Amino acid sequence: MKKNFFVTLGLLLGLLITPLALPTAAIAQSVSITIGTHLNRGRGITCSQGERLLRNRGFRNIRRIDCRGRFFIYRAWRGNSRFEIAVRQSNGRVVDVRRIGSRR
Secondary structure (H helix, E strand, O other): OHHHHHHHHHHHHHHHHOOOOOOOOOOOOOOOOOOOOEOOOOOOOOHHHHHHHHHHOOOEEEEEEEOOOOEEEEEEEEOOEEEEEEEEOOOOEEEEEEEEEEOO
């Protein structure tokens, strides 16, 4: 009987001391993208990695336009504006950002 009491007490104390595993909010690294921003800390990227990195920066509905050359071209929405973004394949650096339209 004493053994069950101490086991229960130990479990209860363990649960009280252990912090609860709460879900953490997804935080974008930096939502501002300008020419010269490195998406991958200067390392090379694949086309799908570029899409994911842009999504992490707040873009949505990302479409790959051209992923065959040295630069990857994407079109994506952020807020009510549509952008065309060019990213250098060799180091993940944004080389061009153009606003090409907006939703009304």
